[in-house]
Amino acid sequence: MKACKPNHNGAMKLATYKDGSRDGQLVVVSRDLATAHFATGIASRLQQVLDDWNFLSPQLQDLSVTLNQGKARHAFEFVPEMCASPLPRAYQWADGSAYLNHVELVRASRKADMPSHFREDPMMYQGGSDDFLGPCDDAPFASADWGIDFESEVTVVTGDVANGATPEQALEGIRLVMLANDWSLRHLVPAELAKGFGFFQCKPATAFSPVAVTPDELGDAWQGGRVHLTMESTWNGVKVGQCEAGPEMNFHFGQLIAHVCKTRRVRAGSIIGSGTVSNKDWSRGYSCIAEKRCIETIEGGEPKTPYMQFGDTIRIEMNGRDGHSVFGAIVQKVVPARRRA
Amino acid sequence: MKACKPNHNGAMKLATYKDGSRDGQLVVVSRDLATAHFATGIASRLQQVLDDWNFLSPQLQDLSVTLNQGKARHAFEFVPEMCASPLPRAYQWADGSAYLNHVELVRASRKADMPSHFREDPMMYQGGSDDFLGPCDDAPFASADWGIDFESEVTVVTGDVANGATPEQALEGIRLVMLANDWSLRHLVPAELAKGFGFFQCKPATAFSPVAVTPDELGDAWQGGRVHLTMESTWNGVKVGQCEAGPEMNFHFGQLIAHVCKTRRVRAGSIIGSGTVSNKDWSRGYSCIAEKRCIETIEGGEPKTPYMQFGDTIRIEMNGRDGHSVFGAIVQKVVPARRRA
Numbered sequence: 001m002k003a004c005k006p007n008h009n010g011a012m013k014l015a016t017y018k019d020g021s022r023d024g025q026l027v028v029v030s031r032d033l034a035t036a037h038f039a040t041g042i043a044s045r046l047q048q049v050l051d052d053w054n055f056l057s058p059q060l061q062d063l064s065v066t067l068n069q070g071k072a073r074h075a076f077e078f079v080p081e082m083c084a085s086p087l088p089r090a091y092q093w094a095d096g097s098a099y100l101n102h103v104e105l106v107r108a109s110r111k112a113d114m115p116s117h118f119r120e121d122p123m124m125y126q127g128g129s130d131d132f133l134g135p136c137d138d139a140p141f142a143s144a145d146w147g148i149d150f151e152s153e154v155t156v157v158t159g160d161v162a163n164g165a166t167p168e169q170a171l172e173g174i175r176l177v178m179l180a181n182d183w184s185l186r187h188l189v190p191a192e193l194a195k196g197f198g199f200f201q202c203k204p205a206t207a208f209s210p211v212a213v214t215p216d217e218l219g220d221a222w223q224g225g226r227v228h229l230t231m232e233s234t235w236n237g238v239k240v241g242q243c244e245a246g247p248e249m250n251f252h253f254g255q256l257i258a259h260v261c262k263t264r265r266v267r268a269g270s271i272i273g274s275g276t277v278s279n280k281d282w283s284r285g286y287s288c289i290a291e292k293r294c295i296e297t298i299e300g301g302e303p304k305t306p307y308m309q310f311g312d313t314i315r316i317e318m319n320g321r322d323g324h325s326v327f328g329a330i331v332q333k334v335v336p337a338r339r340r341a
Numbered sequence: 342m343k344a345c346k347p348n349h350n351g352a353m354k355l356a357t358y359k360d361g362s363r364d365g366q367l368v369v370v371s372r373d374l375a376t377a378h379f380a381t382g383i384a385s386r387l388q389q390v391l392d393d394w395n396f397l398s399p400q401l402q403d404l405s406v407t408l409n410q411g412k413a414r415h416a417f418e419f420v421p422e423m424c425a426s427p428l429p430r431a432y433q434w435a436d437g438s439a440y441l442n443h444v445e446l447v448r449a450s451r452k453a454d455m456p457s458h459f460r461e462d463p464m465m466y467q468g469g470s471d472d473f474l475g476p477c478d479d480a481p482f483a484s485a486d487w488g489i490d491f492e493s494e495v496t497v498v499t500g501d502v503a504n505g506a507t508p509e510q511a512l513e514g515i516r517l518v519m520l521a522n523d524w525s526l527r528h529l530v531p532a533e534l535a536k537g538f539g540f541f542q543c544k545p546a547t548a549f550s551p552v553a554v555t556p557d558e559l560g561d562a563w564q565g566g567r568v569h570l571t572m573e574s575t576w577n578g579v580k581v582g583q584c585e586a587g588p589e590m591n592f593h594f595g596q597l598i599a600h601v602c603k604t605r606r607v608r609a610g611s612i613i614g615s616g617t618v619s620n621k622d623w624s625r626g627y628s629c630i631a632e633k634r635c636i637e638t639i640e641g642g643e644p645k646t647p648y649m650q651f652g653d654t655i656r657i658e659m660n661g662r663d664g665h666s667v668f669g670a671i672v673q674k675v676v677p678a679r680r681r682a
Contacts, residue, residue, distance in 0.1 A: 022392055022608075022609075051363055089432045089608060090432070091430045091431070091432060091470055091471035091472075092469060092470065092471035094469070094541075097538075118536075121536075123536050123537075123538050124538060124541055125467070125538040125539055125541065126466070126467040126468060126469055126539070126540075126541060127467060128433055128435070128467055128601075128605065129432055129433065129470070130432035130433035130607065130608040130610070130611050131432075131605065131606050131607075131608045140504065141604070142504070142505055142603075142604070146604070163481065163483070163678055163679075164483055164678060185604060188604070193537050195459075195462075195464050196464075196534050196539075197438075197464050197465060197466040197539050197540070198466055198467070198537075198538050198539015198540065199467075199538070199539065200435075200465055200466065200467060200600075200601075201600070201601075201603045201604045202604070204604040204605040205605045205606070259541075259542070260469075260541075260542075262483075262542045263482070263483070263487070263526060263529070263542045263543070263545040264469065264472065264545040264546045265472050265546070266471065266472075267363075267430060267471040267472045268363075269471070270471050337504050337505060338504075
């Protein structure tokens with residue numbers, strides 16, 4: 001017999017435990033993030049589930065229900081530090097810039113207007129997806145002079161979406177929601193953009209939240225292809241951002257996916273990002289340091305806040321309406337990359 | 342007992358047969374492309390081999406030797422039309438623009454100089470890798486007004502390469518060599534570049550050659566991280582390009598991989614592209630229509646050659662010094678994408 005809660009009939013949380021392999025081991029995590037259970041016997045890797053969602057996800061959900069009822073026989077304590085990214089590597093990571101306030105701030109700080117078509121056509125870049133950082137992994141950089149910055153983002157993982165899909169059709173293809181820390185090296189950006197080929201070296205490996213959740217798991221907080229919750233960013237123990245992720249997301253995830261689908265299909269396991277969460281109300285703080293520096297430049301002519309240094313920490317988290325962490329926290333420390341011969 | 346030919350002790354050709362699954366079925370192909378053998382019992386998917394190269398590749402090589410000796414018991418006729426891309430999907434597809442003649446032509450046609458740092462720092466963009474076209478698959482586009490163009494390129498597939506690797510270290514990480522048709526939608530380029538985030542919609546699904554070969558398989562033609570053979574491009578049955586891929590590749594593949602590794606690791610199964618093969622000697626023809634149009638613009642003030650239309654075909658191939666096809670041919674037809682509701 002299948003147990004279902006009303007409005008949550010597709011609700012579940014998934015994570016990937018590190019086990020020394022490239023893709024890790026799939027676990028189902030309880031709603032309160034207290035316990036977990038290996039998905040052994042159903043699927044070993046998350047990509048496998050995304051490849052065959054209709055067959056495998058109901059089985060994972062049954063396990064999720066049992067786990068949430070406290071009846072799973074081999075449940076164990078869930079330890080986020082054991083996690084890789086839910087997808088330790090992926091076939092696609094395409095990141096948007098859907099909060100136009102962020103784009104406006106960046107442009108205003110260099111006295112550039114916002115072209116009107118930026119309101120109709122999302123900005124997106126193709127990110128590297130062969131190597132993601134776990135949610136609690138150190139973030140290694142060869143130089144602290146590169147302008148090391150975090151970016152707190154919401155992301156979705158898709159199933160297959162057809163070439164030419166509409167935003168509404170694309171919404172149907174969303175399987176999971178996660179948070180991301182889209183590490184950015186700000187001082188490498190200008191030279192790369194001047195070359196015209198887009199971001200590359202300035203976008204090193206991205207980290208994702210310990211847990212990926214189905215849209216149903218978000219309940220009413222998932223509306224219109226947006227997550228209506230608060231993104232909390234805590235830098236060196238100081239809460240620097242409490243930005244609303246919902247209302248000011250100018251392009252919803254269906255629109256972002258449809259943008260990708262204009263000239264090609266999107267295949268299962270693709271990760272699509274919102275870009276830095278940003279609000280017009282500056283008192284809500286910031287989800288990346290670059291934005292703080294833009295505000296300082298607009299207000300005082302120059303940036304004052306330095307970028308991250310070795311030893312700095314960043315914590316990115318989102319609480320549900322019940323006050324509990326939905327995805328678990330991304331907690332990372334900036335460290336020097338090991339030197340090579 | 343392991344049979345080895347001198348200078349070819351790591352030589353083999355691999356392909357992926359379509360079998361209805363997302364990753365297809367790995368086959369070993371004979372040097373003359375006449376016969377093939379399933380790699381069953383060794384590995385079912387190419388990514389698996391790249392993930393565990395040192396253990397699995399010697400076993401595939403043993404099979405390759407047996408196949409080339411005509412002694413493989415279950416060999417069958419190799420049919421390129423049965424092939425998916427050697428990697429039907431990949432964790433990374435990063436494409437360079439290593440033939441600076443191509444960059445110079447494009448810039449000269451719009452009367453722009455070539456910045457000197459373009460000679461020291463490779464241009465690269467991150468491509469989509471969740472969905473590749475097979476070598477003989479039709480290429481579907483929703484509109485023939487998008488400026489449909491082929492791009493004949495050389496690509497390599499890597500193993501793991503460390504963060505901060507030098508070009509020489511990166512060369513050691515090259516596992517396989519393939520050809521690519523990097524489909525481009527030229528009329529979508531200007532608007533995307535103006536947004537500053539790089540190529541996206543203008544780069545739909547890429548196609549790769551039927552066969553991927555080890556550098557050893559290329560023998561003397563693999564030198565200095567470059568393939569010293571001729572790239573043949575045949576458009577609607579007319580040979581439009583016979584460009585030398587070796588001497589004018591300004592950045593070799595080790596340099597391109599090291600560019601990616603400046604701020605992150607590169608993980609097994611990453612595909613790195615050369616960009617359009619291009620020669621200073623215009624009589625050698627062209628490896629993409631855009632270049633022909635640039636030459637026409639420089640010579641006569643405006644482009645004359647139209648981009649591809651529905652029904653057009655493109656064939657991309659490279660012969661070894663023995664006159665035989667090394668990778669098999671990419672043979673594709675441009676077709677209208679099926680309409681969607």
